[in-house]
Amino acid sequence: MRQRFARLELTDIFIYIVGASILALVVIGTIATLSQGKYSSRAWFDLVMFGVTLGSIYALIALGYTLVYGILRMINFAHSEVFMSGPYVAYFFADALGKAGFVDKNPAITILLIFIVAMLSSMLVAMLVERVAYRPIRHAPRLVPLITAIGASFFLQYTFFRLFGANIKVFPEIDALSTSFTFGEFKLTFLQIFVVVVASLMMLGLHQFVQRTRVGKAMRAVAADRETAALMGINVDNIIVTTFALGGALAGAAGVLYVLVFNQVTAFMGFVPGIKAFTAAVLGGIGNIPGAMVGGLFLGVIESLGPTLFLDGLGIPAPYQLKDAIAFTLLVLILIFRPAGILGEVLTEKKA
């Protein structure tokens, strides 16, 4: 710490001033809004819950970015399309079930089937992308896979766009999910609970998988040092494919949760949540699994709560148009004070 202050430069001072003023604005805005007392505690609770719901979905997607980054040190920008392809394929399946009247009779089985279909399709797409777009150039300079990732992303987007049309496809509504529970003055829908529980279970499962199983141990070994892991007899190619498959399956599950909440499927639905999840991964510390979860939840809650909490009291009109600006400003703020992300480790020279 002392060393850092000793080498304080003008730009550092400037950046800290920027950080401090953002922080001051956030604090002043929050106090101003809360002192007006315009919103009931129930409204605040709702805002937080919307944020947590969306945040858990971001977190699930973010895991895919983080897993791949941890192993390959590359950002898999096609991940947003991996996320899109699962629910897109599942849509045709769900639509057929819905038309046959199966959905209303067996909502639980329907949801389970949708999850299986979506996770399998996303997994397949993720593995395919790895095989076609990344493996042949694994030893190329680091910018090359970044560009092929963007290419793969566009390829998938426009393939779905051309194959299935531009119209918004609407997922059948599952009535069982819209029942709500009341706790005193607070109300929760079953869907919100479902999303949070499923996302948490999946994250917990992944964490256990990586920490407890042999394959998980091998993944950590490859992440730590690929060459040494290979020398120790670990099949690096297999581990990389497993990583993509895991990330893909999680993205597919996230996709299903996303369409259960928003009902709409389009070829371009992946882009925005993909960028948000990538942000969440960076925010939490990329390469770090609990970090992705923390980052996702943080981003979701800030997006939902931030405009009202920070800006309403300052009298700024139409604050929700600024929700992304707020979320990304806070990303800057956090990266100023914690450059490696909330839970990020400082990268050793070899990794960086």
Next chain:
Amino acid sequence: MKGRIIVALLAIAILALAACAPAAPSVSDPLGVVTIGPNDPVHVAWMLVVTGADGTLGVDSRRGIEIQVDDKGGKLLGHNIKLDGQDSGCGAEPGQAAAAKLASDTTIVGVIGSSCSSEIRAGGPALSKAGFAVISPSNTAPDLTDPAKRFAGYFRTAHNDTIQGAVAAQFALQQLKVKKAATIHDGSPYAQGLATVFADNFKKGGGEITNQEAVGPDDKDFKPVLTKIAANKPEIIFYPIFIAAGGLVTQQAKTIPGLEKVNLMSADGTFSPDMYKASGKAAVGLYNSSPDFSAFASGYKDFLDKHQKKYNEKPLSAFHAHAYDAAGILFAAIEKVAVKGGDNSLVIGRQALRDAIQATKDYKGVTGTLTCDKNGDCGAPVIAVYQVTDDNVTKGQTPDKPIWKPSAAP
């Protein structure tokens, strides 16, 4: 020597023949002319959003133009009509790209477009500079025909939203008898303009505007902003946005505590069966302000028959008739100003064409009797309010009959 004379005579004869041959007439025009050769078609282009979530808006308009072309027998002054166009994506950037492409094609005489006000805001200057006459079937943002901001050669057959906003506010105050309203726009010129006009008129009529919120057109989660709105307990939410976002707002509004009973109202941008796909059952009860089809001229019934025959479905959105009339006005103006050469070629002065459209008076269109005012507003502004029923959503059809019409011209 003799040979030389013969050659010289031949040359003179050829020159004389060339001079006598029927040539394209010379027309001078400050903006230049379009010369259409004897066998060339008259090239008219559209600039509409025909793909993506808002694609029905533009496809609907394009069909209106196509039916007008059919009615002309596909010919104008003995020349075929060539109709093609560019997708303008209902956004500023795709609009600009589409306009740039069209502007580079000097065979184009006139452009029917754009669909969304944002497209023409960005792309209009390029079209204007290229000398085209531009008639929009569905731009409704008020400032497009504001004399200070209008670009030369721009006209529209769509209503100006100063009228639609006023009618919507009048409906809320007089028919629904509500006093507190909230508005949401998506930052597009159309939505922002309409939401502002609504709010101004609502306040003028004695109502209170509790929130004027804005969202992004690609947003998915509107629950936070709706929760914010709910805190002020409005009785009606007016969100004149497009289908992708509009469907989600409709769907999510009902789930917000405190908004279960609120009146939801949108405008002509979401008056489409696609809206009911995007929102599902939540759209039942939704109010839409939109052109009053029941007040259209008698020709509208014929138009619908032709539409049904040609496309085998009902119109997809609200502006097919306006597009039909826009093309009609453009064709009439071309017929008026085109100078015919002896060899059946045509020369059209670009400024003359604009002047001819400007001079349009008492044109008998299907949306009414149209006269272009000095700002370029050519529409017959009849707006009514519709309400979506259960049946509409199930069948995927827009309501046939308005439930309310303004008592007096606002």
